Amino acid sequence: MSAMTTIDLSVRIGGLTLRNPVMPASGTFAEGLDRVMDFNRLGAFVTKTITRELRSGNPLPRVVERPGSLINAIGIPSKGVAYFVEETLPYYAAYDTPLVVSISAPTADGFASLASELTLPGVAAIEANISCPNIEEDGKAFAMEAEATQKVTRELRKATKLPLWVKLTPNTGDMPDVARAAEAAGADAVVVANTILSMAIDLKSFKPCLGNIMGGLSGPAIKPIILRHVFQCAKAVRIPVIACGGISNSDDAVEYMLAGASAVQVGTATFVQPAAITTIIEGIEAFCVHREIARVADLTGGVVIEEADEPDLAWLNPPT
Ligand SMILES: Cc1cc2nc3c(=O)[nH]c(=O)nc-3n(C[C@H](O)[C@H](O)[C@H](O)COP(=O)(O)O)c2cc1C
Numbered sequence: 553m554s555a556m557t558t559i560d561l562s563v564r565i566g567g568l569t570l571r572n573p574v575m576p577a578s579g580t581f582a583e584g585l586d587r588v589m590d591f592n593r594l595g596a597f598v599t600k601t602i603t604r605e606l607r608s609g610n611p612l613p614r615v616v617e618r619p620g621s622l623i624n625a626i627g628i629p630s631k632g633v634a635y636f637v638e639e640t641l642p643y644y645a646a647y648d649t650p651l652v653v654s655i656s657a658p659t660a661d662g663f664a665s666l667a668s669e670l671t672l673p674g675v676a677a678i679e680a681n682i683s684c685p686n687i688e689e690d691g692k693a694f695a696m697e698a699e700a701t702q703k704v705t706r707e708l709r710k711a712t713k714l715p716l717w718v719k720l721t722p723n724t725g726d727m728p729d730v731a732r733a734a735e736a737a738g739a740d741a742v743v744v745a746n747t748i749l750s751m752a753i754d755l756k757s758f759k760p761c762l763g764n765i766m767g768g769l770s771g772p773a774i775k776p777i778i779l780r781h782v783f784q785c786a787k788a789v790r791i792p793v794i795a796c797g798g799i800s801n802s803d804d805a806v807e808y809m810l811a812g813a814s815a816v817q818v819g820t821a822t823f824v825q826p827a828a829i830t831t832i833i834e835g836i837e838a839f840c841v842h843r844e845i846a847r848v849a850d851l852t853g854g855v856v857i858e859e860a861d862e863p864d865l866a867w868l869n870p871p872t
Contacts, residue, residue, distance in 0.1 A: 555691075559840040560847040561833070563595070563815050565568060565792045566715045566740030568650060568677055570595040570815060573848060574833045576727030577796050577819030578654040578681060578719070579626065584644060585822070591647045595815060597642065601654040601681045603630040604666055611763030616752050621798075622776065622820050623750050625767035628656055628684070633669060641674050650676030652717065658687040660704040662693075664711035669780075677715040680708055683746040695721040695746075698733035718792065719743035720785075727781050728788035737830045741792040743817065744782050748774055771820040772796045779811050786812020786853060798827065802835025809851035 561572035575596040591597070609629030611665040616623050636653075644651045653675050655665040666676050670855035676861040682704055694700045695718075705718055720727055731742045747768025752761040760766075778797030786793045791869075795813035799805050800821040808816050821828040840848055 557841065559837050560849075561837060561840075563792075563849050563852075564803050565717075565794065565815055567678075568740075570598075570650065570669040571573070572836070573809065573813075573815035574829055574831050574836065575652070575815065575866050576629055576829060578679060580822050585826055588827045591649055593830055593833060594649050595833075596650045596652050596676065597644055597647070597831070598652045598679060598817065599636075599644075599654050601628050601656045602636050602666075603628055603656050604633050604662065606630065606632045612765055613761065614767075616761040616767070617754055618750075618769075619773065620764065621769050621771040622823070623682035623762065623767040623769050624747070625762045625764035627764070630741060633666065636670075637672070641672065644669070645674045652677045652679050654679040654681050654719070656684045658679045658685060660686075660707040662670075664707040667708050667714075667716075668711040669719070671714050673710045675714060676716055678712055679717040679718050679719055679743060680704070681746070683719065683721040688739065693721055693723070695719070695730055696724045698726075698729045702733040702737045703732050705734045705737035705739050715740040716732050717743055718742045719746055719796075721746045722778060722797075723749045728784045731785040731793075734757055735789045735791050741794055741814070742785060743794045744785050744797055744813075745778055745797055748777065763791055770798065772798045772800050772804075775804055776794060776808075779808060782808055783811040783855070784815050799823070799832065802832045802839055805832050805836055806839055806851060808849070810853070810855040812853045812855070814849070814852050 563570050563573045570773045576598050578598045579600045607630045608625035614626050650729045660714045680718045685691045686694045694704045718739040720792045747770045750769035751766050754761050775798030793812035795808035797818035799818050805816045818829050
């Protein structure tokens with residue numbers, strides 16, 4: 553077989569076709585990155601999570617580094633939905649790249665009304681960040697429980713015709729169950745996952761390093777954990793799984809696709825190497841050329857598991 557030079561990098565996420573499977577993770581991308589990369593090369597844009605009201609975020613300090621990782625407790629500082637519609641949306645409209653808008657709200661109705669309001673020309677999909685407290689119930693994040701996930705996803709599904717991505721939390725005990733609930737309620741894709749709840753203590757002052765005490769762990773240290781979640785969730789649902797957690801190079805991205813992801817999001821790596829996303833896109837293409845894989849979508853779920861190695865899925869993924 554002769555070396556391939558043209559690889560089909562496109563992937564389909566529900567009704568949406570992306571030119572390649574790589575996009576930023578919510579909250580880790582900034583407009584100024586246009587100085588280091590061509591935004592028209594990205595698979596999609598994903599915005600920082602927006603809320604209806606102005607929010608100031610958490611007390612300082614908000615970020616601390618740990619080996620191979622970052623712990624953040626930014627909270628969701630937001631300029632509100634009106635600013636987004638007037639300023640942010642027109643900025644991204646100048647690019648030929650689908651815009652995915654990440655939203656959050658404290659109630660299922662709040663999510664639905666935000667999704668409905670943001671169902672606008674120029675918005676390609678809604679990503680519901682449901683790792684936030686559900687104030688109508690017990691204050692736990694919606695994505696901690698299948699029932700709350702199903703309820704908020706159902707309301708979102710009624711509120712918008714746009715493709716609906718639901719971003720899950722790895723802090724729940726049973727992600728496949730929560731992913732199935734999102735699928736059953738009409739999600740077009742699940743994003744696996746948000747950060748892992750964590751903590752750090754300063755040995756000079758004996759105080760927690762973060763103003764919020766606890767924060768979310770991201771970066772290379774979390775990749776093997778999230779890879780396992782992606783593998784399990786991809787087995788549990790038919791809708792696409794978008795992987796997010798610790799990707800810093802194209803090998804990481806390929807690994808996630810082999811585990812079952814249809815696309816990937818890159819977060820913390822952008823803070824280390826601002827052009828990481830485009831380097832990863834080039835690396836995936838080079839990998840496909842080298843391995844003579846004509847379509848990147850063929851990587852999805854390609855992990856080879858011999859029958860004798862089949863994990864005990866009843867244990868890993870208890871039936872509901
Ligand atoms: C500084 C920072 C801010 C973040 N803000 C958001 C956010 O607004 N909404 C959201 O859904 N996830 C947010 N995340 C989580 C990322 O989107 C991503 O799920 C997580 O960082 C794991 O990916 P990574 O290891 O590639 O960073 C944030 C992460 C970081 C580090």
